[in-house]
Amino acid sequence: MLRWLVMAERTLANHSDRLNAINIYPVADADTGTNLYLTVRSAAQALAAAEPGDVGASMALAGRAAMEQARGNSGTLFSVFLSAMAEPLAGAQRLNGPLLAAALHRAQLRSWSALSEPMPGTILSVLEAAARGASDVESTLNGDDSNVALVRTLDGAVCAARQAVALTESQLDILTNAHVVDAGGVGLLLILDCLRSVVVGEPLQEDLLDGLSGYKVQDPNIALTMPEQSGVEVMCTVSLTPLAAAGLRMQLDELGDSVIMSAVSEEADDAGAYPWRVHVHVPSPATALDAIQAVGDPNNVSISQLSPNATEDAHDLL
Known part of the structure; x- marks a missing residue:
C-alpha cells in the first residue's frame, strides 16, 4: 500500500x-x-x-x-x-x-x-x-x-x-x-x-x-x-449526527454547487456525531461557513478561489 x-x-x-x-x-x-x-x-x-x-x-x-x-x-x-x-x-x-x-x-x-x-x-x-x-x-x-x-x-x-x-x-x-x-x-x-x-x-x-x-x-x-470563474471553494471537517449532516447537505445544495459530504470515520462520539468532510462551491466563504457554523464547529477549514489566476488561497482558517 x-x-x-x-x-x-x-x-x-x-x-x-x-x-x-x-x-x-x-x-x-x-x-x-x-x-x-x-x-x-x-x-x-x-x-x-x-x-x-x-x-x-x-x-x-x-x-x-x-x-x-x-x-x-x-x-x-x-x-x-x-x-x-x-x-x-x-x-x-x-x-x-x-x-x-x-x-x-x-x-x-x-x-x-x-x-x-x-x-x-x-x-x-x-x-x-x-x-x-x-x-x-x-x-x-x-x-x-x-x-x-x-x-x-x-x-x-x-x-x-x-x-x-x-x-x-x-x-x-x-x-x-x-x-x-x-x-x-x-x-x-x-x-x-x-x-x-x-x-x-x-x-x-x-x-x-x-x-x-x-x-x-x-x-x-x-x-x-475558459471564461473567468467566480466564487470560492470551501472545505472543512465538522462533527454532525447523520440527521444534521443530511440537513446541512440540503442547505448547501441550495446555497452553492459541487457539494460533497462524506464521513471521515465510522466512529461516533458520545453525542452520536460523526466527523464529516464537507466540500462546496459558493459565491463567498460566509455563504457556506454561516450555514456550517449554525450546526457545528468547523475545523481544518480551507478556502480557495475558483479562478485559475487567483494568487492567494487560505487554509486552516478555523
Whole structure:
C-alpha cells in the first residue's frame, strides 16, 4: 500500500501540469493535477509515518489522512475512494483479486453517494468502469486468490478505466466542445495503473495515455482559455449526527454547487456525531461557513478561489 501511494504521488507530480491544463469541469480552475498530488501525498506521508498494519488498516489510515487534507473535488473524491476501499479489506494480510473487486465496488458506491449531483463523464464514471472491469474478470476466476489472478483482475480494472476515460470526452458537452477528456478521470487512471505497477513490478504502461484528447505535451492549456470563474471553494471537517449532516447537505445544495459530504470515520462520539468532510462551491466563504457554523464547529477549514489566476488561497482558517 505504501509503495502504491508513493508511486502515485511521484506520478501525479510528473503529470500535474497537463492535468491542470485540461481541468475545465466542474469549474475551469486548472488545479485538478495539483489537488490530486497534494491529497495523495498526504495519504502517503501518513502511511509512511505509521506502524505497519494489515491491508485494510493501512488503507483506512491513509484514507483518513487524505480526507482531512483533501484538496478540491478530485482530491475529496480520491479520499472517499481510498477510505471506502479499506472497508472490505479490513483484517486482510494481502491483497487478492476477490478483495480488489469488492474494494473497487464499495469505492464506486461510496463515491457516487458522496456527491449531491453525481455526473457521468467524470472521475465517477472511470471508477465505476474500473469496478466493473475488475468484477467481470474476477467472476471468471472462481474465487482464485493467487497473485496471478490479482494481476489479471488489475488488468481488467485498468483496461476498463482507460476506455472510460476516453469516453468522458463525449459524455459532457463542455469536454466535447473543448476536445479534452476529464482531468480527474485521467488522474484516477494513473493512480490505478500505479497499483498495477507495484503489484507486477513493472513501470507504468507506456501507451496508457496515448490518444487521449488534450493530453499531448504540445496541446494548449485549455483551462486558461475558459471564461473567468467566480466564487470560492470551501472545505472543512465538522462533527454532525447523520440527521444534521443530511440537513446541512440540503442547505448547501441550495446555497452553492459541487457539494460533497462524506464521513471521515465510522466512529461516533458520545453525542452520536460523526466527523464529516464537507466540500462546496459558493459565491463567498460566509455563504457556506454561516450555514456550517449554525450546526457545528468547523475545523481544518480551507478556502480557495475558483479562478485559475487567483494568487492567494487560505487554509486552516478555523
